[in-house]
Amino acid sequence: MEKILSALAEQNRIKIIELLKTKPLTVGEIADKLQLRQPQASKHLKVLHDAGIVEVLPRANRRIYKLRPEPFQDLDAWLDSFKSIWEDRLDQLDDYLNELQKKERNNDD
Amino acid sequence: MEKILSALAEQNRIKIIELLKTKPLTVGEIADKLQLRQPQASKHLKVLHDAGIVEVLPRANRRIYKLRPEPFQDLDAWLDSFKSIWEDRLDQLDDYLNELQKKERNNDD
DNA sequence: CAGGAATATTCCGTCAAGTGAATATTTAAA
DNA sequence: TTTAAATATTCACTTGACGGAATATTCCTG
Numbered sequence: 001m002e003k004i005l006s007a008l009a010e011q012n013r014i015k016i017i018e019l020l021k022t023k024p025l026t027v028g029e030i031a032d033k034l035q036l037r038q039p040q041a042s043k044h045l046k047v048l049h050d051a052g053i054v055e056v057l058p059r060a061n062r063r064i065y066k067l068r069p070e071p072f073q074d075l076d077a078w079l080d081s082f083k084s085i086w087e088d089r090l091d092q093l094d095d096y097l098n099e100l101q102k103k104e105r106n107n108d109d
Numbered sequence: 110m111e112k113i114l115s116a117l118a119e120q121n122r123i124k125i126i127e128l129l130k131t132k133p134l135t136v137g138e139i140a141d142k143l144q145l146r147q148p149q150a151s152k153h154l155k156v157l158h159d160a161g162i163v164e165v166l167p168r169a170n171r172r173i174y175k176l177r178p179e180p181f182q183d184l185d186a187w188l189d190s191f192k193s194i195w196e197d198r199l200d201q202l203d204d205y206l207n208e209l210q211k212k213e214r215n216n217d218d
Numbered sequence: 219c220a221g222g223a224a225t226a227t228t229c230c231g232t233c234a235a236g237t238g239a240a241t242a243t244t245t246a247a248a
Numbered sequence: 249t250t251t252a253a254a255t256a257t258t259c260a261c262t263t264g265a266c267g268g269a270a271t272a273t274t275c276c277t278g
Contacts, residue, residue, distance in 0.1 A: 039238080039239085061245040136224070
């Protein structure tokens with residue numbers, strides 16, 4: 001999970017994947033649309049590629065980059081495990097405070 | 110989105126929020142469970158707090174940290190906007206390749 | 219009010235990541 | 249086979265983030 005999150009935790013790369021959300025694009029097109037120099041675009045795409053977030057389709061001397069669904073599905077599944085916190089978090093806090101008080105009472109013995 | 114992702118993109122902080130998923134905890138408890146020194150725990154919690162991922166409840170000289178649901182909801186909503194890629198991405202690629210070929214044919218004129 | 223527990227902050231050193239510029243690589247085309 | 253286009257890689261530089269150690273702060277308790 002850290003690898004995916006790290007790869008996504010950068011402004012330019014966020015913009016890149018939001019671009020690719022619409023459709024696959026070549027390096028040059030990405031650099032153009034985001035006002036990036038070509039080497040920077042390639043570097044960011046390499047980070048995304050190493051994290052498995054994009055894949056490459058060579059086509060002549062172009063490289064078409066497109067999103068891979070897996071990391072997004074992984075993230076989604078991971079996030080699911082946090083969904084409980086916006087359902088029953090008040091109960092959790094109550095439980096915890098009660099527990100704390102119990103400990104403190106025990107210490108008084 | 111970058112702020113949230115950056116805050117989450119670190120192993121120790123991932124572990125912290127996974128701990129807090131169960132219930133709120135104090136700094137000392139978090140440091141204990143994760144084998145972190147207290148200052149490091151405090152620092153990571155500060156990063157999470159600055160990103161709005163956790164909130165603090167002072168209770169005497171303890172600080173109880175708990176997850177805030179909002180950033181997770183935000184992330185979830187953001188991820189939703191990518192769901193299409195694992196539904197109709199093949200069509201997208203087809204479209205794109207057709208488009209590319211059309212451009213190339215035009216260049217031949 | 220002195221002492222101790224819990225937590226936060228600061229300082230320092232190190233290392234990873236980002237940018238820019240230059241260059242290498244690959245492929246198509248003349 | 250030389251040239252040009254598209255992309256990747258390397259190098260040098262700078263900055264930000266992390267860890268460790270020490271210290272400051274806050275609050276409770278005797």
